[in-house]
Amino acid sequence: MNENEHQILERIQQGESLVLEFKSDLKCLPDRELIAAVVALANTEGGDLLLGVEDDGAITGLHVNHASLAGLPALIANRTNPAISVRVEPITVQGHHIARIFVPKARQLVSTSEGLLLRRRLKLDGTPEAVPFYPHEFIQRQSSLGLVDPSAMPVEGVAVDLLDPLQRLRIRNAIKKYGGDQSLLALADNELDGALGLCKEHNGQRCPTVAGLLMLGTEELLRQHIPAYEVAFQVLQGTDVKVNEFYRKPLLETFEEVELLFKARVEEEEIQVGLFRVPIPNYDRRAFREAFVNALVHRDFSRLGAVHVKIGDDGLSISNPGGFVDGVTLENLLVADPRSRNPLLADVIKRIGLAERTGRGIDRIYEGMLRYGRPAPDYSMSNAFTVSVHMANTAADLEFLKMVVEHADKLGNMPIDSLIILSRLRGERRLTTLDLVPSVQKSEAFVRATLEKLVETGFLESHGTGRGRTYTLSVALYLRAGKKSEYIRQAGFNPIQQEQMVLSYIDKHGSIKRADVADLCHLTPPQAYHLLKRLKDQGTIKKNGERRYATYTRHQ
Template sequence: MHQAEQEIQTLIRGGESLAVEFKSDVKSLPDRDLVAAVVALANTEGGDLFLGVEDDGTPTGLHANHRNLAGLPALIANKTIPSLAVRVETLELEGQPIARIQVPKSRQLVSTSDGLLQRRRLRMDGTPEAVPFYPHEFVQRQSSLGVTDPSALPVENLAVEDLDPIQRIRIRNAIKKYGGDQSLMPLADDELDGALGLTVSVGGMRRPTVAGLLLLGNEMQLRQHLPSHEVAFQVLRGTDVLVNEFYRKPLLETFEEVEVLFRARVEEEEIQVGLFRVPIPNFDRRAFREAFVNALVHRDYSALGAVHVKLDDDGLSISNPGGFVEGVNLDNLLVADPRSRNPLLADIIKRIGLAERTGRGIDRIFEGMLRYGRTAPDYSMSSAHTVSVRMSAADADAEFLRMIVEREEQTGAAMPIDSLIILSRLRNERRLRTADLAKSVQKPETVVRGTLEKLVEAGMVEAHGTGKGRTYTLGAKVYRGAGQKAAYVRQAGFDAIQQEQMVLNFIDTHGSIKRADAADLCHISPFQATRLLNRLKDKGVIRPVGQGKGTRYERS
């Protein structure tokens, strides 16, 4: 079976999804239904429409009317607005002719020429369906694609004079407190509004933008013009609710009040590192600030639902309505170019100083967890409609922090986030290869290998083996500093003995072993496997059988 055929078989066996649609053609599918299905795919994630396949994945073939598919791309282009370009190919599956229509994800909203606008979504049972695309969802879609900025839209039925002047004082105070753009300080109020994009001119009148309303509007105005704006702060102990506060106040005022509630629950211990005492908080304040600001700035303000901040026995979680923006996902979260669903609002918050100016606030969140020996922040509960981050309340590893601080004092610079990720994983999983670590760092193996070699030079990490079988563990001084000398010996000192025993156990189980088996078993190179087998042969515990590549080894 060719690779293309295998791909088709795999897609169809996987069933329908947001990106895969089956359409029966036994009774000749009407053009309007076919075009509507294509439009729904284009307005979602794009994907494949298989014509001539039943809902259960059974191929029943194309109707005689659709045996010649040469004109189908032109038909779809003519019956979609704007015109949609698709690729069509004829395939044979289980003896039946079917058509694969490859639909690109559209960067703008697409409708049929009859004005039908649809998208795909998943039902509660996980099966997909096509549903109408309503006007209030347009901004959300265009925002996720980076086509429009919802926070820059004017609020035309609200006058600038009606906004709360106290909030401008709050903005100026925040610039002082957080080290924001000092060039904003001498500006008059109307100049400040214009410089930050809090207001725009509409028909010769100054009107607040959505970002301006969020920062300068009062609670009543926010409820009336932006009812989706809401923040919830909860503290749980077991099943008991200790705090359950909801806010609809302007953004900075909300941030300040929630931060006060959060800081009241931060507890600190201290360790001595050289001449300095270093605090160990149960929750890192900078990590909280970045995560909370991200939730406020990047949330989808066209969707109802609150930004939730929850503290419980297991840790801190922060979630917001609206999934990751286009191009960002769990696999590239650390390396994707900074993008916001609300670019103007994000820029304002950065200029005020409340968020990381480089747009790499995500690094601060990871750093605030990893440098204390805690697990990395967990975004796995995020979905297409929600971004959720979980930060564990597990006890810190004081010796791990001491190691990080001592290294930072030596270099005069903060530990890079890539190094923190690598050290954290090695601390938890003991021995890993470059390929294992590259997934967590989200960078190519060549880049990760360079970071590893720097850690090896610093004595924080040790390398074992060569080539693809090369593995890494924390260095001896790390275990020694933590009072875990025996743990280090278990990881590094017994390698040769462990490898010999693993080979002998393999032979006892399977009767013999080849060089390739030994290399794969012990995570070493073929050359190292040859040396290992020769060492056992010289000891007289195994003997070779056969010659050349077919050589295997048995017990003597």
């Protein structure tokens, strides 16, 4: 079995998913059904259509009419609008010929030539299905792809004089308070509305945009024209609900009221670091602000559901309707280019000063957790319909915080990449460059360079060479925390000690394997190999057998 066949067989055994569709060809799959399946994949996330495989994963092969696949890409392109360019690959699996049709994710809505629009979704049992793509869902798809800006759309039937003038005063006060764009303060009300895109001319009349209504509308107007808009603040203690407030007020007023409720639940203690008193809150205010503003601004206003802020026994959770925008995933959250589902609204909030103007507010959320020695913010509960972040309410690591504060005093603020690396090593003790790449979400070369800088500044120690090189927190950090014995366990032993340990093991047990050396001396397999080779070259031990059967004994 070749590698390609093996990979396809593994995917078939895992079953259908949003990005994998099986189609039986025993009775010659009709062109209409084939095109509909391709359209559904393209209108979701793209993926593979395996022609010649039953729904249960049984491989039955292609019908004789599909023996030649040369014309299939042209058929699909001619029967879709706009045309979808697929790649077709013939594969033989378990003696049967099947076709792998790779369908790219469409950058716009795609239908069959007959006008049929479909998309894929998961049923309650986790299996996928193709369902009609309804007109009211178009805006969700287009905004997630960055094709339209829902927040910039005019709200017809709402006169400008119906807006709440007090909200403009609130915007001006926020600019002063949060250090927003000071040039906005000199503008008259109608000029401010135009500069921020809160109102625009439409069909000869001046009316608010969706962003304008969110910022300046009354509660009545918001209920009527943006029914999906709602914010919930809840405090839970066990199964008891202590606070359960819901808001439909203008966005800035809602933010200020929820922030007051949040601040009332922030508890602080202080520690002395050098000449400074450093506060340690149970929840970082800046991290909360960025996470809450992100939820308000990037939510999907075409999908019913509230932005939820929940404080429970285990920590703070903030969620909003609408999954990540196209191109943003859990695997690239830290490095993806800043994008919003509602660009105009995001721009308004940044110009007011309420959000990070560089678009890297996610870094502040991470920093607000990691600098105190707490776990990184957890986005793992996010899915296609919701973005959710959880910030654990755990005790701060005071020694870790002192280290971060002193670094900032001497060398400037510690980069978020370094914080992530130190945080992981604090919890997992010894890691390689490859272990850290998924957490930092940058290239192996970048992570290695960051690790070496941390070694140079005395935060880390390196062990070994090449790809097997590992890193631990430095002895100075362990000693400072009063954990000398823990450092010895993690850092391992020097080469002479390692050699003596191997020889003592052989003297006691007669022989040793490479796996035994790795376990005994806390080494990686390549490091254990080089240790044994060094002893063999010295003539101290000899090798018996080859590869995984090799053992090492004393040289007589």
